[in-house]
Amino acid sequence: MTVGDLLDLLSACDRDAFVRLAVNPFFPMAHRLGGVEKALDEQGRPMVYIAESPEAEQFGPLPPAVAVALAWQRPTEGPARRRRGAAGPSTGQ
Template sequence: MTYKHPQTVGDLIAALSGYDPATPLRIAAQPGYPMEHHLARVVRTPDDAQSWGIRPTDPPVAWLGTGEQIGHLPAIAADALGWSA
């Protein structure tokens, strides 16, 4: 089975709600040098991890993995994230 990388909020609707499913999906990183990335994967631990026979004791956590870097984060997005100077 191949994994289709999420491209819109609609792809993540099982994990996120409250957004228009047609909204493009990006991850913003590095506040000092803001860049935007595609989202690579959405996983939940411990469900999606190999436990190697060890029973996890921590509560479940959803993880969003960064994918391919797109470029510099638009100024309007940096402002909305509170990363503007």
């Protein structure tokens, strides 16, 4: 992904929305962003790094829908529930 790709994706978002960094697909958690740093890679190409907050603040698990959208988890459904019979007096049979 390039900075342009990221800007395109972010341009469709609410400018007042908070940003969280989703990390670790095997234990998906949300973290606060701490900053953006520019650098060059080993081949001299420009890179941008998005860092976690210096406080390493973690907001807990990602919402399941986000983990599914990132393809980190499969969609799940609760177990099927059987309909229970109506409660009431026994007919004595």
